[in-house]
Amino acid sequence: MQVSRRIVLHFPASLTGQPIVYRLARDYGLEFNIIKASVSPEEEGLMVLEVRGDEQGVEAGMKYLSEKGVMIEPFSQRVVLREERCIHCGLCVGLCPVGAFRMEPDTYYIRFEEERCLACGLCIKACPPRAMEVGL
Numbered sequence: 315m316q317v318s319r320r321i322v323l324h325f326p327a328s329l330t331g332q333p334i335v336y337r338l339a340r341d342y343g344l345e346f347n348i349i350k351a352s353v354s355p356e357e358e359g360l361m362v363l364e365v366r367g368d369e370q371g372v373e374a375g376m377k378y379l380s381e382k383g384v385m386i387e388p389f390s391q392r393v394v395l396r397e398e399r400c401i402h403c404g405l406c407v408g409l410c411p412v413g414a415f416r417m418e419p420d421t422y423y424i425r426f427e428e429e430r431c432l433a434c435g436l437c438i439k440a441c442p443p444r445a446m447e448v449g450l
């Protein structure tokens with residue numbers, strides 16, 4: 315049976331220079347489409363990927379990624395800021411791998427630029443008052 319999955323891959327710094335995703339096609343016969351990526355050498359990398367192939371191939375490919383040390387999470391379509399909960403602590407600014415938060419220089423308020431967001435979920439876990447959440 316053919317299946318398709320959207321996933322978020324977290325690469326540790328030690329793996330960001332390696333052709334790991336390419337092997338999904340070569341060794342497991344999977345097709346993949348990179349939806350968004352933030353990968354730079356010597357830093358942690360993030361990639362949102364759509365993977366298609368037969369069910370066994372997809373399972374084997376995911377097992378291969380896990381064994382290589384890549385963390386896999388399901389892709390949340392959208393992450394939103396519940397502004398009424400935000401206390402503008404700034405914690406998310408340094409944490410977001412794609413710079414989707416910025417601090418207004420005059421007010422020190424934190425603004426969320428959703429169009430930059432990879433939906434990796436890091437800020438959801440870290441935000442103290444739970445102002446970031448998966449949107450509908």
Ligand code: SF4
Pocket residue numbers: 395399400401402403404405406407424440441442443444445446
């Ligand atoms: S971590 Fe949460 S509360 Fe703090 S600025 Fe970011 S969204 Fe607002």
Ligand code: SF4
Pocket residue numbers: 393409410411412413414415430431432433434435436437438446
């Ligand atoms: S989910 Fe949060 S940390 Fe991840 S890219 Fe989007 S705004 Fe940045």
